[in-house]
Amino acid sequence: MTTQPNSQLHDHVPGGPLDEKWTRHKFDLKLVNPANRRKFEILVVGTGLAGASAAATLAEMGYSVTSFCVQDSARRAHSIAAQGGINAAKNYKNDGDSVHRLFYDTIKGGDYRAREGNVHRLAEVSRQIIDQCVAQGVPFAREYGGLLDNRSFGGAQVARTFYARGQTGQQLLLGAYGALMRQVGAGRVKLHVRKEMVDLVEVDGVARGIVTRDLTNGQFERWAGHAVLLCTGGYGNVFYLSTNAKASNVTAAWRAHKRGAFFANPCYTQIHPTCIPVHGEFQSKLTLMSESLRNDGRVWVPQDGGDGRLAAEISEGERDYYLERKYPSFGNLVPRDVASRNAKQVCDAGRGVGDTGQAVYLDFRDAIQRDGRDTIQARYGNLFDMYARITGEDPYSVPMRIFPAVHYTMGGLWVDYNLESTVPGLFVLGEANFSDHGANRLGASALMQGLADGYFVVPATIASHLAGRTLPPVDTSHEAFAEAEAASQKRFQALLAVQGSRTVDSFHRELGLICWNKCGMSRNRAGLEEALQSIRSLRAAFWQDVRVLGDARSLNQNLEHAGRVADFMEFGELMVNDALQREESCGGHFREEHQTEENEAQRNDEGFCHVTAWEHRDGDSEQQHTEELAFESVQLSTRSYK
């Protein structure tokens, strides 16, 4: 692995003052004549917040759009599961919020590892997003006067989070889905469900199509277009257990990576502090509970390790409210990475609770005493019900047990200011790209970014590609399609041909465990090097011993899963490599070698104030590139929540 700083990475952030860049850029961008737009075929992969909003908006503008998703309906994309809310710098609460403050909080929250220009644009368009969603009929929470309510979320010092009970992601996605359905009904979007993208097709170095596999009958199909938009979400399921949906996967992004799209910062994964702990060997996924719970719940563990008593039997003096103790000014509301890491530390010290010792208490006793059970029920009733349903325990009478879980991935395919990857014509939106959250994402910012990319950014910037490049006619008979389809067929046949003895799931679980233990909440060189070896040998074992039943010509969920796990195996190695080379702690990436005396993350701004982007080379090697991050408007400082 060698480093070639900036060798191919032009961020294309326009010049000028930070708050004028986006306006200026929009003006400077080439335009596509409205009459010509329908001649451009745009392929949009994924129908989450980013994909649905982009497909709908591009179709509204007049482009011909074809949209794909792996689920049975566009409405199922995992954006739907986001609970908390969406940030916007509306300052409706008159508490001093502004575009600049949202920008600043996001940059700082990301531990200064995001691009200033992108983040400022995100803060700018955040306001339009709310306008758009309200106009679509998204039922945001309102006050008695009929105006929108806001709350403070994830430790923000201003109330800028718009929310729809605990189902904000669902309501925003249904808004975007509605917009998409409107365009499908009008014939301007052709929607294909239960189709998985299995390869990207490039002609003359430009993304000109994709190959999909129909999940109902195994058929491979070729789709040609003038641009490809990947809106395929994050790679959290490399950890097997995560809060992601079961079908969330890295395949589309990984296939694009293997065709030349650089993968940036894969080591940045977000571990969410308030999830329901693992219960047993068949656990298939982890369930997140909104971190709004931390507004009233107090996090604690017993003072002494090995305390097997029930929570109620442990007196006040024997409890360690460790977040309140260590971070008196933020207390239980410290950012996600800090809360997660501290939970791991106390559990590693043997002070964890529950059967597995891999949990900490989130206690509402004091809040119920202070505000009354009814108030707490009104605030968190649905979350308490969910907890009771899953664990069989009543959180009103015994403290919740929580543990961190993989939740979001800040890394993703590298994109420039236009959201275009290193493959011309390939745009990457939402969680699938790396752009706006740096090393750590703030609460209520994922929905904002997905919709910003889809509603406002790509519909403007895609013209730079469509109008700026000569795109000769290409159809699916081009040999590049034949090659990509043949390669895909071969890959799936190879999976069926192994005929080994272990199930796909068992490999996935093992991979997940390696990643979680060695490349999870905290990492160190020895562990990462070990993980690298383990993943390599696991991957070899997978290709020798996996058993995929059924055939390639029918609905075969086992084969689907096998294809995704095969890609996760390759991706996992890159993630670990990335964590290995980043000799610092920042945001979600905590390297044990790099911590302060108080066990806080220690950034290395001299050596690592950059994006690491990986280029896939023939023979399975990865070439490292960097994009230096220049900060003009903010001073780099150490995040402190003391």
Added chain:
Amino acid sequence: MSTSTTGDLSLTVHVWCQAGPDQPGEFVTTALTISPDTSFLEMLDCLNEQRMAGGLEPIAFDHDCREGICGMCSLVIDGKPHGPEQETTTCQLHMRTFNDGDDIWVEPFRAKGFPILRDLVVDRGAFDRIQQAGGYVSVNTGSAPDAHAVPVPKPAAEEAFDAAACIGCGACVAACPNASAMLFVAAKVSQFALLPQGAPERDARARSMVEAMDAEGFGNCTNHFECAAACPKAIDVTHIARLNREFLRSSLRPRG
């Protein structure tokens, strides 16, 4: 398989298997020991691992988020869509609901509007097509006024939310003795009928969504209200009354 520990449930699970859309199907029976703390879908995962260990193909079933919000999971368990618990999707149903020694019957959602693709997987594309007929507010990106331009009374917003909570799972259809999709359609029509943003397209929406629903081969609502009892999001039949009213109103007004 898992080593049996005290408290584990021994179950006999009968699952509908069907190789493809037009193939005959049958129940296959599997004996299984499982911890009461596993979820229903994890039980099926386990059952599939057991099948695969014996060289049998796993049973196909739809699922995705496994936290009760995406609407992808389905299943009729012992005659009830999403199983015996109220306001619970199959993915959130846990095995502690069942007793040691139980026989459990697992069937797909059955309706002409939801053709079976394989085993327990059905095609709910009809719901998407109904949405396409009018389940939206026609507002192009970028053309929206400020979010505070139109206040919405809190009670209307709350009731609209109750309807908007629909996850499109299709349990209402599966539970309805007539396989009617009224609750699904009502939820969308009602949400927009309650909000000022939905007002301009109110008439056209009610008419065209009902027409689209009828075209999909769903049955007619006869007010059994089984849908509401099956709905994992507790959407009430008052929304169906509102749909009836909206449809009547729109039918009596001139077509635009």
Added chain:
Amino acid sequence: MPSWIGRFLSSSVGKKTVMAVTGLSLVGFLVAHLLGNFSLYTGGIEGFNEYAAKLEDLGGLLMAAEVVLFAVFVIHVSLALRIVRENRLARDEAYRVRATMGNSTRASRSMAITGLVVLLFLIVHIIDFRVPTLVGDMDNLGAAVVERLGSPVGATVYLIGILALGLHLRHAIQSAFQSLGIQHPQWTPILRVGALALAAALAIGFASFPIYCLLSQGAASAGVN
């Protein structure tokens, strides 16, 4: 017929509306019928015959009312048959395990059967009393009613018919309000109780006649012997 009416009538919600309107009209008729029948209690057989004669005196008006009633009934029944057929088709393969979710009732699930029984009963009822009066074959309608309803066979037939009617109405009346979109957070629960009370009142009211006749015939024959 303008096309919008056709579209309305063939839509699932339109059909519900028509079922509700025709159904409620028939309920209105039942109420009038029952009130008329009470003349048997207030005036005995003579009083009943006087009431019948008054109706006959309406002449053309009565005829018109009956034609309308018949038409309403035919619409209600034929639409019901169509709905039942469509609903059967909407689920081609039945569930192996049948379970109710708890909101449907025996009455709601047996609307087709109770409707059919009511239809058969109505045919018997018309042959019993309306056909003979129409062709002028019946001088003493009141006596015929008491005789027919007072016989064990007659009483059984009528009680079965009325029971079916009661079950049908138990679901039908409150359901009609829902179908017409009449829904109000405060009023609907009251309306629903009222609908159930009306259904019960109609069923009990009608059922009282065969029971009354059975008892009075029994008393009469006991007196003769």
